[in-house]
Amino acid sequence: MLSADQIAQYHRDGYLIPDFTVPDEVLESIKQRHTAFIERHPQFSDYCPALLDLDPGFFDYCNNPEILDMVAQLIGDDIALWNSSFFAKPARTGRRTPWHQDGEYWPIRPLATCTVWLAVDDSTIENGCLRVIRGSHTEQRLKKHNTVHSTDVTLNQELDKSEYDESRAVDLTLKAGQISLHDVYLLHGSEANHSPHPRRGMTMRFMPTSSLFDRDVARQMSEARKTTDHSQRSIYLMRGTDRHGGNQFRSN
Numbered sequence: 001m002l003s004a005d006q007i008a009q010y011h012r013d014g015y016l017i018p019d020f021t022v023p024d025e026v027l028e029s030i031k032q033r034h035t036a037f038i039e040r041h042p043q044f045s046d047y048c049p050a051l052l053d054l055d056p057g058f059f060d061y062c063n064n065p066e067i068l069d070m071v072a073q074l075i076g077d078d079i080a081l082w083n084s085s086f087f088a089k090p091a092r093t094g095r096r097t098p099w100h101q102d103g104e105y106w107p108i109r110p111l112a113t114c115t116v117w118l119a120v121d122d123s124t125i126e127n128g129c130l131r132v133i134r135g136s137h138t139e140q141r142l143k144k145h146n147t148v149h150s151t152d153v154t155l156n157q158e159l160d161k162s163e164y165d166e167s168r169a170v171d172l173t174l175k176a177g178q179i180s181l182h183d184v185y186l187l188h189g190s191e192a193n194h195s196p197h198p199r200r201g202m203t204m205r206f207m208p209t210s211s212l213f214d215r216d217v218a219r220q221m222s223e224a225r226k227t228t229d230h231s232q233r234s235i236y237l238m239r240g241t242d243r244h245g246g247n248q249f250r251s252n
Contacts, residue, residue, distance in 0.1 A: 002073050010074055014137035014186035018070055021177040022118060029122040030061055030120055034086065034200065046095055047154040048086040049228040051202075058084055059236065061157060062204045067116055067179070068238055071206045074181065075114050078240030078245060082108070084242035087154060087190075089128050094193030096128065098158035099166070103184045104145050105157065107218035107230055113184040113207045116176045120200035127199035128191045130172040130180065133164055137185035147225065152192070156227060159187060161222075209236075210243040 002010075002018060010016040022030075037055050038045050044054075051058050062081050071079055087097065101110045123129040126139040144160040172180050182188065193199050204242050209212070215231040222229035242249070 002070050003121075007073055010181060011181070012133045015132050015134070015172070015182040017172065017174065017178065017180045020066060020070070020179060021175070022179070024177070026061065027120065027177045028116060030118075030202065031200075033057060035119065036201075038088070039219060040086070044086070044087055045089075045090060046093070048088070049115040050233065051086050052234055053232075056234075058202075061202070063238065065067055067204070070181065071114050071116065072239065075112065075206065075208045076210070078243050079238045080208050080213070080235050080242075080249070081207050081238050082207055082213050082235040083203075083205040083230070085203045085205075088199070089193040089199040091196050091198050092180040092194055094128055095152050095154050097154045097190045098148055098165060099189035100145060100159055101142055101187060103142055103187055104109050104226075105155070105221070105227055106184070107214045108207055108211050109214050109217065110211055111184055112211045113205050113221075115184070116204040116206065117180045117182065118202045119176050119178050120202070121198050121202060122176050122204055123172070123174040123199055124195075124197075125171050125173065127195040127197045128193040129174065129199070130171045130188060130190050130201070130209055132172060132182065133168050133187040134170055136164065136187035137183040140185055142237055143185070143187075144184070147167060157225065160181065165185075167194075206238070208243070209237070209240060209247060212244045212246050213248075215248075
């Protein structure tokens with residue numbers, strides 16, 4: 001469980017690295033499952049935006065009681081898992097993730113998500129660890145993004161340069177098995193991986209069920225921006241009830 005100081009830090013800074021590590025056997029299982037996944041789907045060797053739709057077996061790693069306890073302390077007891085992604089960054093060829101806010105891509109109304117970012121390998125400055133701008137979530141608004149027309153990035157929406165000061169960036173270095181948690185409005189990104197070491201990161205996206213996962217908005221966003229279509233995404237009720245009442249959950 002998170003301490004009162006840690007909860008306050010999350011709300012103040014927009015992110016947190018808790019005192020928690022995934023057990024070695026679980027981490028090894030994730031590595032093996034991901035290796036098998038890439039053998040079946042080599043097109044996702046760098047980035048997979050919708051892991052659970054292609055391999056629902058990854059759900060079991062998201063359904064971790066200790067992780068859910070921490071998320072509940074931050075967004076409330078009624079929790080839905082609406083997505084999991086893999087930012088794999090292979091050695092030497094892993095692409096950069098441009099500075100962005102997660103909410104720029106997501107059809108959640110009102111916009112609210114706590115992302116759990118699990119380091120499957122050591123995540124270092126050299127291999128492209130997550131970088132954040134502390135406190136950049138506090139306005140609770142989406143800032144201006146521009147479309148990126150490039151093949152060297154994992155995402156195609158990038159924050160306008162006028163919206164952030166990269167000199168304020170904080171590097172979130174993690175040992176394999178550690179997690180970080182961050183707010184949906186937090187400004188973050190990561191550099192390319194030119195090192196000889198892979199940097200696999202698995203995300204778990206949890207929203208409070210007081211929000212609606214709006215499938216019509218998802219379809220519109222995908223068509224307008226040529227981004228991932230989340231309209232058919234499987235979402236799971238992890239704890240509590242659907243407080244909004246309009247969400248469509250998958251039975252697991």
